[in-house]
Amino acid sequence: MHSTVPFRAVILLLLTARLTFAWGTLGHETVAWIAQSYVSETTESTVKSILGSTRSDYMANVSTWADSYRYTSSGRWSAPLHYIDANDSPPSSCSVDYSRDCGEAGCSVSAIVNYTSILLDNTSGQALKNDAMKFIIHFIGDIHQPLHDEALDVGGNTINVTYDGEATNLHHIWDTEIVEQLANGAGAQEFAKNLSSAIRAGDYGWDVDSWLNGVSLNDTLSTGTGWASEANAYVCSDVLHAGVDAVEEGGDLSGTYYQAHYDVARVQIARAGYRLGAWLNLIITGRTDG
Template identity: 75%
Template structure:
């Protein structure tokens, strides 16, 4: 039997996976850039001290790098909320049950939103808050960042395109890369943004901001987390753990479930842009 110290070490190491990977996070940020108002864009660029065309995309993975730096381990739990549910039979997220004492993605979004809303916040605090918000809204939309089972799928061993990896990693990276089909983040985001505006794939973006409000940031973030978590039961682990540990998931599994990654990337970018608009203009602008 593994000792408690060994188990703790495993849990720490397996939680180092990046939600969506670089391509996914940059795609979310590029989509958001398409939806921010001119006033919001000015505010964000001022905080980030950047006039670059990819001003949000180029900081979208900063939070993943930051947590590896000296003294930043405290930020690791903020990348996820561990839903202690029972997929595939039952999926649910409960803030009091699932957001630990060290915090979680939901509490982080609440905290960093409040910093951005506070005119008295120091510039250095606002810089970190902006970079965290850009990243954590993306994290929240990856279904396995809203799941505790097998450390969010990190300890579920799978095969993808002939490579041995884990379930969490393929949802972060391989499924997104296969979906992008060679496009870089900017091009991929342009295609997803066009689909949002056209109502492609049956999407109705007018419903994606239902209930979004700065008056209750926790409720808003919990709504988005619960929506993502539901996919763990309906798609990610619909047939159970044993099923995903068999065969190569780049085939029929990908075909059956890639649309979850596509809509969640689109929602994350759309909502991030709208959330920043709410902070700086009081209107979603979407």
């Protein structure tokens, strides 16, 4: 029997284990680089001003700040904001219910709602906006990783697997190893250029026009919940499609498992970057295309 105990109930266990971040450094930086290619000049200028940055990688450079911050004494409160614990029943049933799944300490959906409102509020102080921007850049990445929208086995952290000969867990391979194998040696900027080209070309059957359906500043809660629900559905269709035991006993997952499911990582990283750029454009200019 596999547990649906929320992440926060075993946080001390995970703090002593190998730390796993949604998409890992490569994934988060790739999402940010994609977003940078979709923001308008006005949005870029405003984001740089809020971040106090003149760097060419102004978003990619801060894309993992929230992961470092959560493990500091002053930032420990933010740990629950990196995920939403869907208390569903994969692989037979996947769903996200905000009232059921977003705990009292908050979740990724409530965080996106909150930090978007801060960025929209002209009275917000510079320091508050700086943190809000870094959180938005990170949490829009997080919410697109399927196991950050799942409570089962602590979002897969306690599902033991082998990948490329190394013992690890299911959550970690979706954060890191699958993404690195997919990038095939490319760094984040190059990987992002490849994915941005695929977005523009409509490769892989991607219907990019549909990626912004339902995206609205008038209902940020529905927008965030929609993104979480979309990612969560992959837990049933791909991540755990054959069940936990099949994954744990399925041998090295860098072979047939990767080949069967890597496209989920590819489309979700692309969607996250595209949506992050559009979301920032919407906040700053009122238009998704800036």
